[in-house]
Amino acid sequence: MNSEYSKVRSIRRPVSLGKRSQRSTRTKKKKGGDEEKTQGATKKSLFSHRAKNETNPEETEAFANICRCLIEHRWYHGVMPRGEISTLLEDEGDFCVRKTTERGKPIVCISVKCQKEVRHFPLVFENGQWTLKNLIKTRRFYEVVELLNALVTEKIALSGAILVRAVPRPDYYIPHSDISLICKLGEGAFGEVWKGSLKRHEDGKAKKAEEKSAAPSSAAPSSAGSALSGNSEKGKSRLYVAVKKMKGNATKAMTEEFVMEAKLMRQLVHPNIVTVYGVAPSEEPLMIVLELAGNGCLKSYVAKYQCPPDQLLQFTADAARGMAYLSSKLVIHRDLAARNLLLGTFVEVKISDFGLSSSGKTEIKVKQMKVPIRWLAPETLEEGVFSTKTDVWAYAVTLWEIFTRCQTDPYPGLTNQQAKDLIRGDALPMNPPEGTPPIVAKIMEDCFNKNPDDRPSFAAILKRLRPDEDVSAYEPKDQSVTSPVKRANAPSAEQSARSKRPSRK
Known part of the structure; x- marks a missing residue:
């Protein structure tokens, strides 16, 4: 340090927060006793007592x-x-x-x-x-x-x-003065996402982060072409970024969750994961500075453009690669869906939105959930359990979204309760969309296995989609550490043996 x-x-000497003249005037005799008494009665600190939350x-x-x-x-x-x-x-x-x-x-x-x-x-x-x-x-x-x-x-x-x-501020703290907001891209319950620009400094840290985040994956198509916007929009002194900004009147709990998301993402460095440049905590609102996905959200992209089957297959492989990396780092995403897949400069998938994610555990159990029901695994609905294998189930739902070109949400025409019944049932909860490649259809069926232990790992899924790609870096080094903990009320071996379930009619 x-x-x-x-x-x-x-x-340099800090800006004075009080008037130095007060030192000399404190000892001066005050005139007008009645006036002095009135002033003393009304004299208060800068922040007088108020009721809770009254500002x-x-x-x-x-x-x-x-x-x-x-x-x-x-x-x-x-x-x-x-x-x-x-x-x-x-x-x-x-x-x-x-x-x-x-x-x-x-x-x-x-x-x-x-x-x-x-x-x-x-x-x-x-x-x-x-x-x-x-x-x-x-x-x-x-x-x-x-x-x-x-x-x-x-x-x-x-x-x-x-x-x-x-203790000085870490290097990943970004001054608000270095960030300029350009236009709002979207918003959620607690925050907004803006397109902005980040001032570059002579130390080149922003440039290094940009190069790392813009690198295409090993399997990205060479003909991917240029981006529609984003990191290709380079100026001499500024970098175009995405800025996730907290909404006003944030509670301490909301601030804690917001910072935890940024802290988790800072540890993730992979071509198929959105890169975090830093956080801006010096003033309000608190902001997270991310790489700008030049081609926007996958959900909007496939709904707008006539993507050929090969490109859709590429999206599935990119998503599997990013999830395999997260799994190898013991990160449970908990909110995998087409809406949280972005497309970078080379039209490669980048997994985003880690607001619900957890790290360092193979399995977590929660009592209250805000995740959309239609992407949840049966053990999540029944027990509140999340693991890498519940992410695998959500990946199968995401495959359905991609090959329907995101024209509708999963389980169209059904209520949430009807969707829950299908998820809990023995039959395949949803059939592969028309035109889905056979390899993807089989992966969907395997990922929808009732028993989480029988679902494939993301490394295995990636190997099936990209047989020539080396996936050894994503495979668990110690199966006893990385495999999800078996629950006492998990399905029996006889139940898990039903590898071929009847399709839903």
Whole structure:
């Protein structure tokens, strides 16, 4: 870590957050006793007490201006949530400053590692000065950096915690000033996706990330041609990107989930996975900066263009390759569908939307789900279980979407309850669309196996689609570790032996 941050320092003097003239006027005699008493009665801090979730636009904007003054310091981590900050503070005394909320109001706090846990101490900004809530009321500072320096140099204990080393922002933090939003591409329940541009710097990090994300897969057709838009739209100083932006009034839980998605995606580097350039947490709204898929969403693409069967087959192989990579990294996507498959510069599939994904586990069980029912496996409906093999089931549904050219959602004309009944039943839940290549039809049938242990792995699926491609990198090194845990109420061996089920009429 840079030794510059062994103490709290700044290359240039920070912008003052209070009027220096107050120092000289504090001791002056005040005129007009009655007027002084009235002023004292109405004098309040910048953020007076309000009911929970009650905000004042003027106060919110004033506080935003104050936080913008903190951005110049690398120990200020913006709106990053507790969970992410805890991973950055590794040693005793490591600390940083971040923005959060308390009773619905924005505040600034110090997060410090103390006795193997991270503790958080709110700061108070009052009358142009900073202090610590309920800790050192008698000492006030005009700038946060002065307060921090006092805590570090004088080793002032904050309920047992002593500040030792300021931890700088990671390199993947992107300043809001480097991002320009151009037009909105879409939106969901908690966020919006925009086309934007990212300022390039001399260190070339954006360029390296761009080259990595734009590289075609080994099986991409050489005649794929140029992109319709996106990474091919290069300027000398800016890179066109996709920006996932949180909507206003986000809760702490929503912010935590948003950051976890970005954290997971940062670890995934593959031609068939959307690349994350970084996150922008210094101001609100919080944003994730992604590569721009030049050819848009696969669902829209196949519905609009007359894609030949060979190209549809290529899409299925690309999706299997990306999912095989995720499976090898112990990532469960949980929301695989045509709507979450994008097309890059070379019209290659790139898997996106990891908002529901989990990593590091072979199987997870949840009580409440927001995933569309028509892509769920039977064990998910019955037990709330997700695994790589439930992703395999969703892959079969996605194959049906691709070869119907996404003209309708799965199980057309049926209610959700009727779709559930088919998913749980012994028969094949849906037949391959007309014109589906035999190899894809057989893969769909195998992926729709009632017993998850009898479904093929993504590496095996890719090998069947691309026999000449080396899939050894995607195969599990230790089957006992990567195979899903068998459940006590899983179908019996006699039930799983029904490899050929009658098709639905």
